Amino acid sequence: MATLIRPPPIDHSQSNIENVLELTQLSDIDPDLFTNTRPLWHPPGARGIFGGAAIAQTLAAAQKTITPDFTVHSMHCYFVLAGNADIPIIYHVERVRSGKSFATRTVQARQRGNVIFTTTMSFVRQNSGGDKKVEHAYPMPTVPDPEQGLDDLDVNPDGKSPFQSQRLPIENDDSPHPHTKKCRQWMKARGTISSAGSHEAHLSAIAYMSDSYFVGTIARAHKLWRYSTSRRSSADEDVLKQLLAMDDAQLKRMRFVDEADIARIRRLRNGEKDPDEREIGMMVSLDHTIYFHNPRGFRADDWIFTEMETPWSGDGRGLVFQRMFTKDGRLIATCVQEGVVRLRQPENQPGPKL
Template sequence: MADRRTLVRPPPLDPNKSAIENVLELTELTQIGPDMFTNTRPLWHPPGARGIYGGAVIAQCLAAAQQTVPTNFSVHSMHCYFVLAGDATIPVMYYVEHIREGKSFATRTVQAKQRGKAIFTTTMSFVRENSGGRKTVNHAVPLPQNIVPPDEDGSEVDDEEGNGPFVSKRIEILNKDSKDPHEKRTRQWIKAKGRISPQGGHQAHLSALAYMSDSYFIGTVSRIHDLWRFGTPPNPPPNGKSTPEMEHRRQYMRKLKESEGVHGDAENVGEGKRPEVGMMGVVRLKEERPVARAPGSKL
């Protein structure tokens, strides 16, 4: 099993599906047990990162759970916890637990495991389409004006082959000069490459959104607090020769910094310079209320 990144040999890419659908494809393990899945294709380990790209685990947990609820149910909340760094050299196993089965709501808990230990866990709530009655209340933040979408051929965050499944474009930080971090706003335009297939349904679109959600989001912390987030350059090897892995990481970090207007290591950590991020996390508090329903209706 050493350096076996998938449990079974990956099939050829499906040309009828978008790149992100192929990346997130799951293999169901019905012969081993019910509601068990594993990654069909190898998962990306960003250069310099502690483990695999977190968006892949988020999205595949969602994709696994979606296969255990009726097709007319959509996820409306997802609470995620990263427990351990994922290892890109071995498969990830996804275990779906049925917590609630209702007429309008369903709840699932999914654990992503490697070597028998959970690396990620999430609890999701699903709601049946049009179960809120005839009248519902909706609102959304309006799309910013004069925003140029990203090019289909380019991406600011790619995988190790430079062929990531989505494209992204950074948008300037609002209130960047404010002394109060809570007044600043970071924004990003993201979209899946190509066109998600009709057979993927709304589930494929939601899984794609979950995959892309881990890009740029946590970096908000360092950007609004003006922290150096690119890490300390690795020490040179004793023999003075750079390894392919070190060169790969250097090229990736250079591309990432250039995408944000940072060049070289002139702003790196040290006395009198910007402090470096050691470890960070983002906490989002969300109040959830039942969906408004018409008088006399039942859940």
């Protein structure tokens, strides 16, 4: 059973992402309890549900306990256990503090009594900073605009991904130093977010999208191969078969395929040995932080530019920074994520388990 209560019909007055992230309040039990209204997506080959769903739905739940004059400015999340797409999630909001200028909420996501995800958020009262302010912002780089009518292949194999994206070539991809590379993409929610959703729906939407290929920046910066015929995941094997069947033009339209991947696919087609045999054995998120800078100054259904870079990796972990900008160059969020990044070990030397 993927939901606690039978889902209502799709609300066509709302965007896809609003329907995906819809919550049901369990007010008969506790006004601070919520559950996912609709089934959640389990990406092929992943350990559990898409992490962005837990991030976004905990934010949506917390926003329902905040007065309209307060807006989220930061959230700090931990992925504790892999979420099971076949089991409903219960979100419990704890009202830690409600002050004059700031309010704090903690949300735990549970399945079968176990915490799978936890976050603490801080909300700030609108215009509480005064008329005189200290202001500056990291500038958006000059990049090509998103192409009208061009959408990278869908992240969700059933064609119902709630957002679309266009990846750009990796900046400094030929550098021998992974920390100097920048992974960039345009993305936006599909359709039009309803006026009834207000700014909360746009905030939940970018929280959802912020987890798109985030920790994967490390693999891309190191040009690590992410699909292996020796791996036990049938999802990896299926993806690899599809990639091998594509020509170079088709491969370049795949948003998760880089030039290094295309070169490897060519070698595999020709039966050549890969000079770099390093492969990802495990890559999962540990934590996720979002700082919202202009939380009411953007639309998530307009194009948003994101830039990701990794300052460090080691000891089986890696760190990634992400900046999110509106199309006209305003910085709207800064995100940080640490994740497990382990290479596939020889069969006689298995890597440690989580």
